[in-house]
Amino acid sequence: MPDADRLRLYGSEFGSRLFIGTARYPSPLALEESIRASECEMVTVSLRREAGGTRSGESFWSFIRNLGVKVLPNTAGCRTAKEAIATAQMAREIFATNWIKLEVIGEEDTLQPDVFGLIEATRALIREGFYVLPYMTDDLVVAEKLLDLGCQALMPWAAPIGSGRGVNNPFALRALRAHFPDTPLIIDAGIGAPSHAVAVMEMGYDAILLNTAISRAGDPVEMARAFSLAIKAGRSAFFAKPMLPRDMAEPSTPIIGRPFDQLS
Amino acid sequence: MMHVRVLGAGVAGLCTAYVLARAGLSVELIERMPQHGAGCSRYAGGMIAPWCELESAEPIVASLGQEALEFWVEELAIATRAGTLVVAPPRQGAELIDFARRTSRFENLDAAALGQLEPQLSGRFETALYYPQEAHLDPRQALNFLARQLEKMPNVTQCYGVDATALAPAQDWTVDCRGFLAKDHLRQLRGVKGEMLILHSDEIALSRPIRMLHPRRPVYIVPRGAGYFMIGATMIENEERARVTARSIVELINSAFAIHPAFAEAEIIETGSDVRPAFRDNLPQLIRRQKTLYINGLYRHGFLLAPALAKRAARVLLEDAFFPEVMNADSREWTSV
Secondary structure: OOOOOOEEEOOEEEOOOEEEEOOOOOOHHHHHHHHHHHOOOEEEEEOOOOOOOOOOOHHHHHHHHOOOOEEEEEOOOOOOHHHHHHHHHHHHHHHOOOEEEEOOEOOOOOOOEOHHHHHHHHHHHHHOOOEEEEEEOOOHHHHHHHHHHOOOOEEEOOOOOOOOOOOOOHHHHHHHHHHOOOOOEEEEOOOOOHHHHHHHHHOOOOEEEEOHHHHOOOOHHHHHHHHHHHHHHHHHHHHHOOOOOOOOOOOOOOOOOOOOOOOO | OOEEEEEOOOHHHHHHHHHHHHOOOEEEEEEOOOOOOOOHHHHOOOEEOOOHHHHOOOHHHHHHHHHHHHHHHHHOOOOEOOOEEEEOOHHHHHHHHHHHHHOOOOEEEEHHHHHHHOHHHOOOOOEEEEEOOOEEOOHHHHHHHHHHHHHHOOOEEEEEOOOHHHOOOOOOEEEEOOHHHHHHOOOOOEEEEEEEEEEEOOOOOOOOOEEEOOOOOOEEEEEEEOOEEEEEOOOEOOOOOOOOOHHHHHHHHHHHHHHOHHHHHOEEEEEEEEEEEEOOOOOOEEEEEOOEEEEEOOOOOHHHHHHHHHHHHHHHHHHOOOOOOOOOHHHHHHHOO
16 A cells, blocks of 8 residues: 555545545434544535525534534535536535535436436536536446546445445446546445445545445444444555455465375 | 522423422413413424434433323323334335334334224335334423413413513522523524424324334324324424425425325315424533523423423422433532532
């Protein structure tokens, strides 16, 4: 592993490769303690619902701002490009950041991204100077188009949001990694257990963003710690180049020199 | 006789005034609105469900909540103990398993047992969790009942439409039960918006609260008698008051419809919205500052926690008691002042 294995996104550096969401925790205190235990340096927060009529979500937002980590606002719950663009503009004002995790949801059952709306919103927001982190499926062509528009990182799903299924299509995620070896690729959505996180980090993914797997765990703080360790383990394993599976046993202790061996 | 001024005539204020008056203290209840129960207590679900609440609350909420069962069911006899049913749509089996894992004192019901308990849910759900010891009440009825009890007590004065800040300081103690409005004194308090609605249908008969689990759209239905049902409730980190959004109502009705299709034809009687007062850990606190005791942070558990907190407040006033489960060290220091 390189000495300074730091993640670079839009000119910023991160020591931790875990980003976490701020929804559905038992309490704001549990959220704060989980963030500390996860050692993450950036959290994502949604605006859609909390916005209310008169910016009355202010007390929760100022709580988030005061956590001492970078804030990545998101457009969760937006269903059209137009809605997502308006939410991103509001987020820029509230959190004084041009970073945006862009979600345009296209299908109610799987909360699958509407990739057409995503492309449209990305084009508009990049023109306005936003640093767009697009939540996408694992489609290579969509990835290509997003990069052409100027995205400097991509966020493909592993499985539907909140499903905790782990990697639904390992083939597609490997293909994406192989096609874009130099683009930061962050797995967003679908991770349920630390073992899933290890698996995608071993594939060479750059980082993971997750929410439900921590916030709805029996003990969110302990699970945040577990994910932090898993992501470090997966990252080390990626550099260490895991052995390949074999079809037959290969003794780990050399047998030459043993006086007798069972003949078969 | 010790004179106590109680601020706020929501569930916390009325329970506290009642418990203090029963303990023989002279009580003056001050409410800024023209009548009692004008704040968020009015929109409560009224589920006295300490074990179900373990799903997202700390064990202390369940243990304080058990005192509420005693208060509302035994002492005031205003709550019905018919248990709680928890169900999930067919594809959300994992939610039900998760709920069971986090809670206690339930029975697993199969479709037949569920049908026996709630005939109108027969055939609609394969399995359910049943919490037989839990109860429910109609919050407005319960608040009216408490206010009437207070009227009968010679050692209680109730003053409505009165601004407490304009009054001379209280003689002995002030117990502040103003909920989210106490943010002027308790800066760490935050508001969590909730929306609810009341529907009426003569076609629907349910005997107990039904909770339907869903990762995105959980809902509960509490029968209020005579065909009235309370459907609740959203939880939004937002401090605006009294603004019910179309989206929330559509989601709540949609989920109610999934429990019982006849809700589609029910009449919308009322929609409501208010702000729950909560601290950062979503746990209640008794905060003592000299001769003022604040009861706050009841969050979504007003009716579940108010009786236990009122009883502890009485002992703080009368015996200088200290309750580590709901009081912090600062309050302990104040007791020696």
